[in-house]
Amino acid sequence: MSGMAAMSPQRKTSWWKRNQRSIAPWLFLAPGIAMFALYVIWPIFASIWLSFFDWDGLGKKAWVGVGNYVELIDDENFYTSLKNNVIWLLMFMLAVPAGLFMAIFLNQTVTGIRIYKSMFFFPFVISQVVVGLIFSWFYAPGFGLLYQLIEWATGTGIAFLAEPDYVTYALVVAGLWPQIAYCMILYLTGLNNVSPDQIEAARLDGAKGWRMLWHVILPQLRPATFIAVVVTIIGALRSFDIVSIMTDGGPFGSSRVLSYYMYEQALSEYGYRMGYGAAIAVVLFAIMMVFITGFIWKMVGDERGV
Amino acid sequence: MNVSIKSLLLGVSAASLIAFGASAQQRVVRYNADFDAAPLKAFEALIADFETANPDIDVQLTNFDHEGYKTAIRNFLTADSPDLANWYAGNRMAPFVKAGQFQDVTDVWEANGLNEQLASSVGSMTIDGKKWGVPYTYYQWGVYYNKDVYKKAGVTEPKNWAEFVANCEKFKAGGIDCLTTGTKALWPGAGIFDYINLRTNGYAFHMDLTAGKVAWTDAKVKATFAEWAKIQPYITANHAAIDWQDAAALLVQGKAANYVMGNFAVAVFKEGGMTNDTLGFIQFPEITAGVPRAEEAPTDTIHIPAGAKNVADAKKFLAYVASAEAQTKLNAALGQLPTNSKSTVGDDPFLKAGFETVSTAQGVAQFFDRDAPAEMAKAGMEGFQEFMVKPENLDAILERLEKVRAKAYN
Amino acid sequence: MFPKPIEKASPLAQILYKLALPLALVIWLLPLAGVALTSVRPASDLAQGNYFGLPSAFAWRNYVDIFTNTPLASYMRNSVIVTIPTVIGTVALSCMTGFALAVYRFKSNLLLFFMFVAGNFVPFQILMVPVRDLTVQTGLYNTYLGLILFHIAFQTGFCTLFMRNFIKGLPFELIESARVEGVSELRIFWFIVIPLMRPAIAALAVLVFTFIWNEYFWATVLTQGSAVQPVTAGLFSLNGQWIAQWHLVSAGSILAALPPVLMFFFMQKHFIAGLTLGATKG
Numbered sequence: 001m002s003g004m005a006a007m008s009p010q011r012k013t014s015w016w017k018r019n020q021r022s023i024a025p026w027l028f029l030a031p032g033i034a035m036f037a038l039y040v041i042w043p044i045f046a047s048i049w050l051s052f053f054d055w056d057g058l059g060k061k062a063w064v065g066v067g068n069y070v071e072l073i074d075d076e077n078f079y080t081s082l083k084n085n086v087i088w089l090l091m092f093m094l095a096v097p098a099g100l101f102m103a104i105f106l107n108q109t110v111t112g113i114r115i116y117k118s119m120f121f122f123p124f125v126i127s128q129v130v131v132g133l134i135f136s137w138f139y140a141p142g143f144g145l146l147y148q149l150i151e152w153a154t155g156t157g158i159a160f161l162a163e164p165d166y167v168t169y170a171l172v173v174a175g176l177w178p179q180i181a182y183c184m185i186l187y188l189t190g191l192n193n194v195s196p197d198q199i200e201a202a203r204l205d206g207a208k209g210w211r212m213l214w215h216v217i218l219p220q221l222r223p224a225t226f227i228a229v230v231v232t233i234i235g236a237l238r239s240f241d242i243v244s245i246m247t248d249g250g251p252f253g254s255s256r257v258l259s260y261y262m263y264e265q266a267l268s269e270y271g272y273r274m275g276y277g278a279a280i281a282v283v284l285f286a287i288m289m290v291f292i293t294g295f296i297w298k299m300v301g302d303e304r305g306v
Numbered sequence: 307m308n309v310s311i312k313s314l315l316l317g318v319s320a321a322s323l324i325a326f327g328a329s330a331q332q333r334v335v336r337y338n339a340d341f342d343a344a345p346l347k348a349f350e351a352l353i354a355d356f357e358t359a360n361p362d363i364d365v366q367l368t369n370f371d372h373e374g375y376k377t378a379i380r381n382f383l384t385a386d387s388p389d390l391a392n393w394y395a396g397n398r399m400a401p402f403v404k405a406g407q408f409q410d411v412t413d414v415w416e417a418n419g420l421n422e423q424l425a426s427s428v429g430s431m432t433i434d435g436k437k438w439g440v441p442y443t444y445y446q447w448g449v450y451y452n453k454d455v456y457k458k459a460g461v462t463e464p465k466n467w468a469e470f471v472a473n474c475e476k477f478k479a480g481g482i483d484c485l486t487t488g489t490k491a492l493w494p495g496a497g498i499f500d501y502i503n504l505r506t507n508g509y510a511f512h513m514d515l516t517a518g519k520v521a522w523t524d525a526k527v528k529a530t531f532a533e534w535a536k537i538q539p540y541i542t543a544n545h546a547a548i549d550w551q552d553a554a555a556l557l558v559q560g561k562a563a564n565y566v567m568g569n570f571a572v573a574v575f576k577e578g579g580m581t582n583d584t585l586g587f588i589q590f591p592e593i594t595a596g597v598p599r600a601e602e603a604p605t606d607t608i609h610i611p612a613g614a615k616n617v618a619d620a621k622k623f624l625a626y627v628a629s630a631e632a633q634t635k636l637n638a639a640l641g642q643l644p645t646n647s648k649s650t651v652g653d654d655p656f657l658k659a660g661f662e663t664v665s666t667a668q669g670v671a672q673f674f675d676r677d678a679p680a681e682m683a684k685a686g687m688e689g690f691q692e693f694m695v696k697p698e699n700l701d702a703i704l705e706r707l708e709k710v711r712a713k714a715y716n
Numbered sequence: 717m718f719p720k721p722i723e724k725a726s727p728l729a730q731i732l733y734k735l736a737l738p739l740a741l742v743i744w745l746l747p748l749a750g751v752a753l754t755s756v757r758p759a760s761d762l763a764q765g766n767y768f769g770l771p772s773a774f775a776w777r778n779y780v781d782i783f784t785n786t787p788l789a790s791y792m793r794n795s796v797i798v799t800i801p802t803v804i805g806t807v808a809l810s811c812m813t814g815f816a817l818a819v820y821r822f823k824s825n826l827l828l829f830f831m832f833v834a835g836n837f838v839p840f841q842i843l844m845v846p847v848r849d850l851t852v853q854t855g856l857y858n859t860y861l862g863l864i865l866f867h868i869a870f871q872t873g874f875c876t877l878f879m880r881n882f883i884k885g886l887p888f889e890l891i892e893s894a895r896v897e898g899v900s901e902l903r904i905f906w907f908i909v910i911p912l913m914r915p916a917i918a919a920l921a922v923l924v925f926t927f928i929w930n931e932y933f934w935a936t937v938l939t940q941g942s943a944v945q946p947v948t949a950g951l952f953s954l955n956g957q958w959i960a961q962w963h964l965v966s967a968g969s970i971l972a973a974l975p976p977v978l979m980f981f982f983m984q985k986h987f988i989a990g991l992t993l994g995a996t997k998g
Contacts, residue, residue, distance in 0.1 A: 024816070024902065025819075025825075029813055029816045031809055032812060033813075033828070035868060035869035035872060036831075036869055036872055039850075039870060040835040041831070042846070043842070043843040043846035044838065050845060050846070056401060058383075058401060058402070058405040058407065059404070074709075076706060104718070107719065108722045109721065109723070110722060110723075110734060110737075113737075116737055119741055119744075120744060122748070123745075125976050125979075126930070126977070127929070127930035128932060129932050129951050130969045130972055130973045133751075133955060133965055133966075134750075135747060139547075140962075143762075145746070145747070148768070159543075159544035159546075159547045160547075161546075162543075162544045162545070162548075162695070164696075177747075185988060186992055189992035194718055212718070217718050227992075238840065240933055241932045245932075245952060245955075247490075250490060250492070250688075250691070251489075251691055252691045252692035252695070259839060259840070259841050262841040263933075266845055267377065267844070267848075269680075270680040271684075272680065274845050277841075277844075277845065281841040281844065281845075282842065285838060285839055292834050292838070296830050299830070299833065300826070300830065370941050371940065371941045371953055373956065374945075377940060378858075378940050381852050381857050385857065386855075552959060
């Protein structure tokens, strides 16, 4: 360091020297912002613009105004997708309490517990494609493990992926498997940092079990809960891989979600309705923006508080 | 890190190298295709023959994965056009023709007498009075059945629909699925619909329906579904969750008796252990007496993209592929039917039956999802699948399809 | 410590707990164990309906078969070629953006920061058509570079959040004193901050590696065929060809899952540190 100071010239400090504090951040930010603007920010607006056109990806784009949205309002598949998104969202939230209880279950110091924790976390490390394939096998009619278990217990197996009324729930269960593991690891880390003093104090006051959890532990786990809720909501609304791998939205579209329906309309074999797909994406985006705004609101509050 | 960047660059440059690998004297014809392993070999042989006959031409085949090709073609037609590209006949080629992506090749047809030799494909290759490509193969659809299962249930080949339905009753008593299918990918269900519709209402009605000229709530459509309803209870229960190959296994294992399928399934049946002695084929039985028999025979085709650079040699290749000798050899290797009526088929009983079936048919349909535009095809096939699971939803299904028809055809 | 440490409970409870642990684990990993077992099952077992018993023989052949008969090796190689440059690019970009947003005070700082954060949460579908068009038009469709560039850009959102919060936690006095000594901003970044960021860089590298290796949606949108497509998309198309051949599907799945699993086991500390950043402090 001292060498550098010695090197600095005696003359008037250069323009760069005087202004580097205000210019440097922009130099550091430029590549990141450029990439992000090109691949994330601009496409959002381009998609919104495209949703007012009819385009098959080959010919000319034709302006249809709000035509795509009018069509959406009258599209049964859209409502099926929306309904399934709600099911995903509600059921997926189970990952938060389930992860919490799993973390509490594992938060001990018996021998080998570290290995157990890693193994329980395992599903999150695996690609959703593999999770989807694993559960396809699990549910497969005839020889699937679950199918056989049910057949053994009740006499007739259930092909969950062929049943329009069950299929979405079956998919959510597959999605929950890694998500619970994720929430578990968040809570395990959170539990590590719970203040022992407060627990001792509460114990002296006679708190235990549920009351201890609710009044003493959970308030201290709030940061973990916030992250768990955020990633779970986003994960639920982004669900695409599992649907694509396990059912392609079937049978007859009953397991579609908005993200998959959009892909189907825009890029699948029978699709190439880019404008209509964009309109579906805009709706999904609007729904997610409600949540994103909420998260950001809280984070801005935290920033200000710091 | 060095390694990864190097291989990254290598990957990119290797791709561009292939395109310039031909020797300088030869004229290059670039051909994009979507063959599976076995057809790929057959086509490599055909290309070798063509190059022997035309030593100054080098055909460079770029083979794509079959599913990925459907997306890829839209990109390479605009971004990096080859001189030849595989596709399908019927309405499936209409979006490309209308967008000006395929070239008119009527002259190839006229110069080589293809209008006569390929007569059965004229209809499916013509849009606006012009030909847009050349067909090289098709295959029949029909009813494949397990002869052992027929014997065990004491059942004979049905002569008509009433007998087919009566047989189903007997199979059911024996705990066997009368008709199997796997509709996870949707299209196998459309084969069943097409045949019941063709036999109930005839070829012209099929073409009008897929062309959007008839309402889905029409009484004739309902008549088709009424016939379908007769066998619905006898169809493999979990068909919506299984693929067509899974259903083929059911036929092989004797758990199912009949399968409405394309001839490509024969290979799967035989891999599973069936032989010419245990596997049977019949034409789909007659439903309405007096309706002329029409068949499904989806046709695979080759086209010249609008952006082709070597059109003259591409046309030479098309003429070669259309010729009787080339199609005889090619289809013998493919195990399918030549589209050229001057070609011959080998000894395989299923090919012989297919050639007989298709060449004597009063009409040849391409298949529901090739005759109907994409949006209608998708909605229709979902409707068919739903009907097979929940036949009580029929009215709602037909209303939904009618709604799609209102917007899919403009 | 919550709940009450088990060693303070009754001996019976301790025994029950130690029994419950493996039992719960077996149930939790049952689907995975089933697939792992299927992957070493000879095809003949499946044909004879032996789906759940012990395999009649360990068919390591399945693993050899998928390498010799399918382009799985090529898919795996593609995944490596896409993932590693993405990790490097993302970490490099987010070190810079995180540094800029953590150290400098300027008007639009928070706005930019939350732009990165919010962008990280948007649905992929709102980006799909324009990103795909852009990639096709620049000739990058079905190239490694096309996929890598998008991944770098998108991951920068999450990584900026991560890096910025990490740098905020560093002692700011270090930077202050360097400035007093007249060290240029670039040198502060390179010689003072970067060395302190090693744990964050390791954590992010492990995380991004896993995310990108496991990524499926963009792989199907921006690439096709075995020449460039990564293993997730490859598995999907192989699954289409392997119908009813669950021993191959299983072996392929296990192989595709292996690299991130190894990464997780060897770099567990970094992995969890990355994933749970923010789970402990408000």
